[in-house]
Amino acid sequence: MSDSVIDAVIFILLLLSVGFGGIGVIGLFLFPDIRSRMYTAFRATIISVGAIILSVIIYALFTFQSTGGDQYVALVMHSLVLLCIILVANMLVYRTILQRTKMKTTCRIAPDQNTKNENEE
Numbered sequence: 001m002s003d004s005v006i007d008a009v010i011f012i013l014l015l016l017s018v019g020f021g022g023i024g025v026i027g028l029f030l031f032p033d034i035r036s037r038m039y040t041a042f043r044a045t046i047i048s049v050g051a052i053i054l055s056v057i058i059y060a061l062f063t064f065q066s067t068g069g070d071q072y073v074a075l076v077m078h079s080l081v082l083l084c085i086i087l088v089a090n091m092l093v094y095r096t097i098l099q100r101t102k103m104k105t106t107c108r109i110a111p112d113q114n115t116k117n118e119n120e121e
Contacts, residue, residue: 006062010055017051020044034101042094049086053079 027040056079064072 006058010059013051013055013058017048017055020048020051024048034097038094038097042090046087046090050083053083 021044024041024044027044028037031037031040057076060072060075060079063069064076
């Protein structure tokens with residue numbers, strides 16, 4: 001592939017990441033409840049960061065193929081480690097918020113159950 005094709009792919013991926021990042025921010029402001037906000041922010045942010053990391057990997061692999069150098073292999077490895085850290089951190093935060101927003105039930109006795117127990121005694 002030529003440099004212009006690689007540059008176009010990287011540009012499209014970066015533009016895609018900015019678009020999905022914007023969707024995530026708009027979703028945080030527009031949606032009324034916490035679950036829909038978190039769903040939008042989680043999914044859009046993962047797509048955005050994934051597109052950025054994919055563009056970095058494409059750049060590093062193409063530059064490694066053209067010029068050589070171990071720093072580009074290290075860049076690919078660091079990008080993959082960053083992607084794993086972001087995925088795990090987002091899942092932990094998403095699960096924590098989901099657990100804290102669940103409806104909690106109480107163990108109250110209904111009034112009709114209370115009268116049945118008194119009548120039996």
